[in-house]
Amino acid sequence: MRGFDVLILGAGIVGCACALECVRAGLRVGIVERDVPGGATTAAGMGHIVVMDDSPAQLALTRYSRSLWQELLPHLPVGVEYERRGTVWVAADDEEMGEVHAKRKTYALAGVESEVLDARALAAAEPNLRAGLAGGLLVLDDAVIYPPTAAAFFLHEAVRGGAVLLRGQGADHIGKGIVTLRDGTTYAADRIVVATGADIALLPSLPIQKRKGHLLITDRYPGFLHHQLVELGYLKSAHQISSDSVAFNIQPRLTGQLLIGSSRQYGNENPGIDQRILRSMLERARSYMPALAGISGIRAWTGFRAATPDKLPLIGPTDDPTIFLAMGFEGLGITNAPGAARLLVDGLLGRVPGIDATPFLPSRIALMETKHA
Amino acid sequence: MPERSTITIHVNGHTVVVPAGSVVSAALLAVGEPCRMSVSGEPRTAFCGMGICFECRAVIDGVAHQRTCQMLCHEGMSVETQR
Numbered sequence: 001m002r003g004f005d006v007l008i009l010g011a012g013i014v015g016c017a018c019a020l021e022c023v024r025a026g027l028r029v030g031i032v033e034r035d036v037p038g039g040a041t042t043a044a045g046m047g048h049i050v051v052m053d054d055s056p057a058q059l060a061l062t063r064y065s066r067s068l069w070q071e072l073l074p075h076l077p078v079g080v081e082y083e084r085r086g087t088v089w090v091a092a093d094d095e096e097m098g099e100v101h102a103k104r105k106t107y108a109l110a111g112v113e114s115e116v117l118d119a120r121a122l123a124a125a126e127p128n129l130r131a132g133l134a135g136g137l138l139v140l141d142d143a144v145i146y147p148p149t150a151a152a153f154f155l156h157e158a159v160r161g162g163a164v165l166l167r168g169q170g171a172d173h174i175g176k177g178i179v180t181l182r183d184g185t186t187y188a189a190d191r192i193v194v195a196t197g198a199d200i201a202l203l204p205s206l207p208i209q210k211r212k213g214h215l216l217i218t219d220r221y222p223g224f225l226h227h228q229l230v231e232l233g234y235l236k237s238a239h240q241i242s243s244d245s246v247a248f249n250i251q252p253r254l255t256g257q258l259l260i261g262s263s264r265q266y267g268n269e270n271p272g273i274d275q276r277i278l279r280s281m282l283e284r285a286r287s288y289m290p291a292l293a294g295i296s297g298i299r300a301w302t303g304f305r306a307a308t309p310d311k312l313p314l315i316g317p318t319d320d321p322t323i324f325l326a327m328g329f330e331g332l333g334i335t336n337a338p339g340a341a342r343l344l345v346d347g348l349l350g351r352v353p354g355i356d357a358t359p360f361l362p363s364r365i366a367l368m369e370t371k372h373a
Numbered sequence: 374m375p376e377r378s379t380i381t382i383h384v385n386g387h388t389v390v391v392p393a394g395s396v397v398s399a400a401l402l403a404v405g406e407p408c409r410m411s412v413s414g415e416p417r418t419a420f421c422g423m424g425i426c427f428e429c430r431a432v433i434d435g436v437a438h439q440r441t442c443q444m445l446c447h448e449g450m451s452v453e454t455q456r
Contacts, residue, residue: 219430219437220412220455221437222456255412294436296438
């Protein structure tokens with residue numbers, strides 16, 4: 001039986017980032033991917049590298065991860081399309097403007113640079129926003145990337161450093177240092193890292209729920225939009241656990257295309273477009289940017305976020321001392337991939353982590369059972 | 374009143390006279406102007422000629438991404454290469 005120090009299940013952006021960290025730590029690494037690397041959850045997302053302050057732990061992880069992206073920047077291939085666009089959190093009214101000031105303060109305490117925009121500054125920064133908005137908060141160092149090519153970069157670097165990509169089949173079951181693929185092939189690994197996004201077939205008792213989202217990409221309209229814009233109401237919408245919701249979220253791509261989101265639905269595992277949700281998402285976007293009405297969309301698709309009950313990812317060991325997790329990132333897997341990979345490998349090697357890893361430890365939630373054949 | 378036999382349009386700022394009934398993509402071809410520029414900067418023009426391939430998109434009277442092979446020239450029309 002072939003053996004590895006670490007066998008990673010899933011070659012999405014998180015799995016690939018973990019593989020590269022492990023290789024850099026001198027470990028013998030295998031990566032199991034049943035289909036196309038970076039082709040599932042990674043390919044469905046927006047690619048927004050964003051510091052989020054919805055909890056202190058999330059703020060710490062997103063900030064840490066963003067700083068790791070900035071360190072990677074000189075090495076990223078052009079195809080990753082990294083652009084430091086900045087995020088503008090758009091405040092519709094005075095109440096939301098109050099949130100802008102609170103948010104600026106929170107970011108400042110965490111060492112994250114941001115700038116309050118009044119109504120006039122917001123209009124100057126984004127002339128296609130409707131008149132009458134109260135202002136916004138510009139977070140300068142947030143960025144935009146194309147996630148599949150970023151995953152491919154991590155994977156390429158990992159393989160160049162000796163990692164082995166085992167492609168074509170998923171794992172059927174795992175446990176006690178053994179991974180068995182669908183065709184019965186087995187591999188031994190001191191550590192198994194599950195990084196399968198929203199797919200919890202290997203560990204069905206994991207508290208991860210699929211949260212469906214829609215995105216639409218337009219034709220090329222260079223100069224139409226300059227920053228990633230997100231309505232402040234997004235936070236209210238993103239935190240609703242039960243009901244379907246939409247929020248205005250729009251991103252400029254290097255090509256001049258606009259990527260428009262966002263929607264959130266629980267309890268819907270049908271990957272088809274939900275026309276009612278898509279319509280309401282686009283109407284929301286048009287209510288902020290009326291000129292979108294004249295713009296042509298060329299493709300819409302859906303994806304599934306991997307949502308945990310406390311909105312934090314699962315990074316670290318499980319009850320089976322050979323099984324580790326790097327999943328449950330909900331909408332922040334792209335942002336958090338480098339930080340999660342670093343924390344995971346710090347844990348594996350007993351290194352002192354760059355930030356407190358305890359809020360992300362899987363032991364914080366219900367006991368997990370592995371799926372044994 | 375006799376029908377006009379020519380129409381004057383403006384292509385990338387130049388005044389161009391075309392036969393009445395001309396399709397916009399044909400007018401662009403006749404004056405050697407690209408309909409659009411690709412992401413990598415290549416000039417593109419009409420390919421399928423029936424509104425399917427979207428290669429002939431241009432900015433017509435200020436509206437972006439119009440399929441010029443499906444559109445007749447009108448007097449005073451502004452036609453700009455889509456960039």
